[in-house]
Amino acid sequence: MNDNIFTNLYNKVLGFFRQTDKEENAKDIACNRLRVVLMQDRTNLTPELMERMRKELIELLSKYVEMDKEALELNLEQDGDQMALMLSIPVLRARNEEEIEAELAAEDAEKEEVLEAAEDSDDEPDENQTEAETENEDTDESEDNKAVDIKVPDKEETSSQEEEKTKK
Amino acid sequence: MQTCIKPEPSVLDEKDKKGETMSGRVIVITSGKGGVGKTTTNANIGTALAKAGKKVVMIDTDLGLRNLDLLLGLENRIVYTIVDVVEERCKLKQALVKDKKNPNLCLLAAAQTRDKTAVTEEQLKNICEELKKDFDFILVDCPAGIEQGFQNAVAGASEAIVVTTPEMSAVRDADRIIGLLEAKEEIKSYKLLINRVRPNLIKSNDMMSVEDVVEILSAPLIGIIPEDTGIITSTNKGEPIVNDEKSLAGKAYKNVAKRIMGEDVPFLNLEEDTGVMAKVKKFFSGLIGKEK
Numbered sequence: 277m278n279d280n281i282f283t284n285l286y287n288k289v290l291g292f293f294r295q296t297d298k299e300e301n302a303k304d305i306a307c308n309r310l311r312v313v314l315m316q317d318r319t320n321l322t323p324e325l326m327e328r329m330r331k332e333l334i335e336l337l338s339k340y341v342e343m344d345k346e347a348l349e350l351n352l353e354q355d356g357d358q359m360a361l362m363l364s365i366p367v368l369r370a371r372n373e374e375e376i377e378a379e380l381a382a383e384d385a386e387k388e389e390v391l392e393a394a395e396d397s398d399d400e401p402d403e404n405q406t407e408a409e410t411e412n413e414d415t416d417e418s419e420d421n422k423a424v425d426i427k428v429p430d431k432e433e434t435s436s437q438e439e440e441k442t443k444k
Numbered sequence: 445m446q447t448c449i450k451p452e453p454s455v456l457d458e459k460d461k462k463g464e465t466m467s468g469r470v471i472v473i474t475s476g477k478g479g480v481g482k483t484t485t486n487a488n489i490g491t492a493l494a495k496a497g498k499k500v501v502m503i504d505t506d507l508g509l510r511n512l513d514l515l516l517g518l519e520n521r522i523v524y525t526i527v528d529v530v531e532e533r534c535k536l537k538q539a540l541v542k543d544k545k546n547p548n549l550c551l552l553a554a555a556q557t558r559d560k561t562a563v564t565e566e567q568l569k570n571i572c573e574e575l576k577k578d579f580d581f582i583l584v585d586c587p588a589g590i591e592q593g594f595q596n597a598v599a600g601a602s603e604a605i606v607v608t609t610p611e612m613s614a615v616r617d618a619d620r621i622i623g624l625l626e627a628k629e630e631i632k633s634y635k636l637l638i639n640r641v642r643p644n645l646i647k648s649n650d651m652m653s654v655e656d657v658v659e660i661l662s663a664p665l666i667g668i669i670p671e672d673t674g675i676i677t678s679t680n681k682g683e684p685i686v687n688d689e690k691s692l693a694g695k696a697y698k699n700v701a702k703r704i705m706g707e708d709v710p711f712l713n714l715e716e717d718t719g720v721m722a723k724v725k726k727f728f729s730g731l732i733g734k735e736k
Binding site for chain 1: 615
């Protein structure tokens with residue numbers, strides 16, 4: 277019991293001297309704020325652009341791995357003299373070959389469609405019409421992408437949900 | 445009018461005696477943010493280098509807002525300015541104002557009545573080239589900001605000292621300046637000078653430490669200057685603080701000058717004792733309000 281009293285006292289005394297270190301102090305706040313603002317100054321990347329980059333990366337990487345999108349972290353950090361773009365992705369499950377191939381095949385097909393549409397528009401003299409068409413296709417495509425984004429965690433299960441969404 | 449138009453032969457004609465030309469180092473002193481102590485740094489490093497026997501010329505490029513003359517106490521001696529030189533109303537050597545005490549130290553003053561466009565980058569480069577022949581060190585005092593005045597000041601220099609303080613805005617601006625300096629091919633090296641350091645505030649974690657600033661800017665350090673009320677009185681008297689043997693800031697500036705000359709001088713220890721006893725002392729001195 278004596279031991280306890282002494283360790284308690286010891287900790288209290290130490291705590292008294294360490295008090296200032298524990299709270300977040302003005303110096304740490306300044307350092308952290310500066311680091312963030314300097315990263316923005318140095319790269320010209322606004323928070324909006326960083327968010328967009330994050331989304332695009334998720335889109336790209338989802339083709340190959342299943343990941344926890346909420347937990348994906350994308351940060352600029354300073355590593356000595358060098359700036360580093362740090363991407364941390366918690367992987368839930370590696371996709372199997374078939375899934376990846378299917379995904380890539382779908383993407384290739386999409387690309388071809390776009391290309392064909394572009395070629396078509398070159399061939400056809402009626403410009404107004406084709407422009408309208410390609411615009412439509414563009415918007416369709418982006419919607420598709422968003423859908424892909426949502427359903428990635430488990431493709432088969434969510435396909436029905438996705439249908440519901442599109443209905444709404 | 446008191447004038448000092450003609451520099452001492454001992455300063456400018458040394459090359460004739462030696463039979464060879466000198467090649468001085470051109471160092472620009474810059475900061476981005478105003479009020480962090482560029483001009484004070486310039487006056488003190490210049491004076492310290494001159495006291496160490498080097499031939500030094502300071503160029504004030506802050507056209508329209510000149511102050512280096514005041515800090516050196518030379519405001520009444522200026523006859524010609526840098527604008528008179530580039531507009532060929534006088535020779536370069538005529539425009540150099542010699543220091544009151546130290547014949548090794550000269551000032552090329554800025555024009556007070558003109559703006560930053562009165563001198564071009566090319567003209568400043570030429571002036572620096574010309575002065576290199578006669579002086580060991582050419583210190584260029586840069587105006588605040590990153591506009592033409594900065595571009596001009598940097599044009600002739602091959603080294604830079606970036607002055608900052610442990611404050612967010614000063615550090616941010618210093619970072620910007622470092623970025624611009626890195627993009628300049630002529631600037632071969634730049635060093636950081638952290639001014640107005642307050643050990644007590646750093647100690648209580650209320651101010652960023654020198655280490656924090658160095659880490660954030662990742663630039664090599666050439667000097668740490670403590671906050672010193674003596675700077676105010678020295679400015680008022682027109683007498684750089686390096687002339688005050690007792691001043692800690694003066695000592696720190698002298699050390700910077702030594703480092704510029706290639707000496708390996710350790711940084712002054714501005715921090716107090718960090719043992720438990722010091723903490724206890726601080727606690728009690730805080731209670732009776734006599735903390736120092």
